[in-house]
Amino acid sequence: MTARRKALTVAGSSFALVALAGCQKPTPAVTLVADGERVRSESTVWCRDGQSIAARNCVTHTSRLTVLRVKQGAQVGVDVDRTLATHGWYLVDTDVSQRSAVQNEHYFTFNADFANRKTPGVINLDVRSVDRVAENATVTGSWRFQLVQK
16 A cells, blocks of 8 residues: 555544544424524524433533514514424523413414514524423423514
C-alpha cells in the first residue's frame, strides 16, 4: 500500500469516527404556520425514555428560538410530530401565563392577539410535550417560538 493510500485510509477512518460520534437521534419537531409562512424547529429540551427534566439529563439546545412574522388576528397553526400527539402536548403563552388544554391531535390553531403584551408586537410561546403515562403528566420536551407582528 502506498503512503498516499495509507494516509487517505487513515483520514477516511478518522472522518467516519468523528461523524459517528457526532450522530445523535433527532428530536421531534414542531412547525408553526401563518399567513402562508412556516417555520420548523427541533426542541430546546427533549427527554428520551428514562430521562427527566428534573434530573437534568435530557437533550438540550437552549439557544433555540424560532421566529415567525404574523399579522394581528391571523390564524396560527401548530403542527407537532405524531410522537408528541401520542402522549399529549400543550401550548403556553409565556407572556400572560396561559396555556391550552392538553392536545392529543397533531394540529391546533389559534388567532394571534398582540394586544396587552409585555413587549409590544411580540408573543412568546412554548410548546410542551407531556408523558401522560406518568402519574403527574410530567413535561418531556419544550419548543420555543416567538411571533412578531408584521
